[in-house]
Amino acid sequence: AQSVTQPDIHITVSEGASLELRCNYSYGATPYLFWYVQSPGQGLQLLLKYFSGDTLVQGIKGFEAEFKRSQSSFNLRKPSVHWSDAAEYFCAAQPNNDYKLSFGAGTTVTVRA
Amino acid sequence: SAVISQKPSRDICQRGTSLTIQCQVDSQVTMMFWYRQQPGQSLTLIATANQGSEATYESGFVIDKFPISRPNLTFSTLTVSNMSPEDSSIYLCSVEDTEAFFGQGTRLTVV
Numbered sequence: 732a733q734s735v736t737q738p739d740i741h742i743t744v745s746e747g748a749s750l751e752l753r754c755n756y757s758y759g760a761t762p763y764l765f766w767y768v769q770s771p772g773q774g775l776q777l778l779l780k781y782f783s784g785d786t787l788v789q790g791i792k793g794f795e796a797e798f799k800r801s802q803s804s805f806n807l808r809k810p811s812v813h814w815s816d817a818a819e820y821f822c823a824a825q826p827n828n829d830y831k832l833s834f835g836a837g838t839t840v841t842v843r844a
Numbered sequence: 845s846a847v848i849s850q851k852p853s854r855d856i857c858q859r860g861t862s863l864t865i866q867c868q869v870d871s872q873v874t875m876m877f878w879y880r881q882q883p884g885q886s887l888t889l890i891a892t893a894n895q896g897s898e899a900t901y902e903s904g905f906v907i908d909k910f911p912i913s914r915p916n917l918t919f920s921t922l923t924v925s926n927m928s929p930e931d932s933s934i935y936l937c938s939v940e941d942t943e944a945f946f947g948q949g950t951r952l953t954v955v
Contacts, residue, residue, distance in 0.1 A: 765944075774848075774936065775887075775946040821886060830875050830940045834886045 733758050735824045737835035744812050745843050752807040752838050754822030762824040764805040765832070766796055769819040778820075781805060792816070817842045846871050846939050850947030857927055857954050864923045865950045867937030872917035874940070878910070881934040881949070890935075893920045927954045 736755045744750050756762060763782050767775040779790025786798040796807045805822060822835040847870040857863050867876065878890040890910055891899040899912040913921045924931050932954045937947040 767946075774850075774948040777943060777945075780943060825944075830877075831889060831892070832877075832887075832938075832944055834888075836886045 733762075733824070733826070733833060735822055735833050735835040737820075737822050737838050739838045740836070741839045741841070743841040743843060746814055747811050750807075750809045750812045750816070750840065752820050752822075752840070754805045754807065754835060755803050756805065756822075756824045757803065758824060758826065760827065761800060762826050764796075764798060765823040765825070766790065766794070766805075766807045767821045767823060767834075768792075769821065769837075771818070775821065778807070812840075812842055814842045814844070816840060846873060846941045846945040848937055848939060848945055848947035850937050850950055852950055853948060854951040855953070857952065859928050859954055861927055862923055862925045863927065863952060864921050865935055865937070867920045867922070867947055869918045869939050871941070874917070876914060876920045877938040877940070877944075878912065878920075878922045879936040879938060879946075881936060883932065887936065890922070924952065927952075929954045 734757045738753050765780045766778040769775050778794045779788045781788050781798045788796050794809050798805050819837050819839050821837045823832045825832050849868040851866045876893045879887040881887045889902050890905045891901045893899045893912045893914040895914045895917050911923045934949040934951050936949045939945050
C-alpha cells in the first residue's frame with residue numbers, strides 16, 4: 732500500500748540550531764514529494780516540492796530537502812531555525828499518474844529560546 | 845497561484861444538525877478536493893469534486909454523510925450531515941492547479 736511516514740511526532744529545537752525532519756515513502760514508483768507547513772490556525776503552505784532532477788531542492792523560508800531514492804526518503808532541513816518556524820510540518824506524496832495527495836502524520840516543531 | 849476562500853472559518857454546532865462549508869477559488873480549476881484533519885491527526889482525503897459530475901468519495905466516506913456540490917469551476921460546498929462529536933475536525937478545501945493549494949480550513953466543533 733502507498734504510504735508516507737514521518738517517524739518523529741514532535742521535535743524541540745533551540746532557536747538558531749539546525750533542524751531536520753524525516754520523511755519516508757512507500758510507493759511502487761517514485762512519487763512527487765512535498766513538504767507543507769501548517770502554523771496554528773492557518774492553512775497549509777507549500778515549502779517545497781520534488782518532481783525529478785536535482786535531488787537537493789530549495790524551498791521558501793530557508794528550507795531545503797534532499798531526495799534519496801535508495802532510502803525512499805525526502806528529509807527536510809533548515810540550517811538555523813527561527814522562533815517563527817514553530818509549526819506542524821507535513822510530508823506528502825502524489826503518484827505521478829494521479830492527483831491525490833497522501834500525507835504523513837505530521838511533525839510538530841517547537842522552538843525554544 | 846490559486847487563492848482559496850473558505851467559509852466559515854470556524855463553527856460550533858449542535859449534534860444532529862448539518863453544516864455547509866463553502867470553498868471559493870479565484871480562478872477556474874478542474875479538480876477540487878475536500879480533506880478532514882481530526883484533532884492531532886494528519887489530513888485525510890474525503891472526496892474529489894469535479895464540475896459536472898458526482899463527487900468521488902474515498903473509502904470510509906459516503907455521500908449521505910458528506911454531500912458535495914460543484915456547480916462551477918470556481919466553487920464547491922461540503923456538507924457535514926447529522927453531526928456527532930466525532931465529526932469535530934478541521935475541514936480543508938484544496939485545488940490542483942500548478943500545485944495543490946489549500947484553504948485556511950473550517951474548524952468545526954460539535955457539541
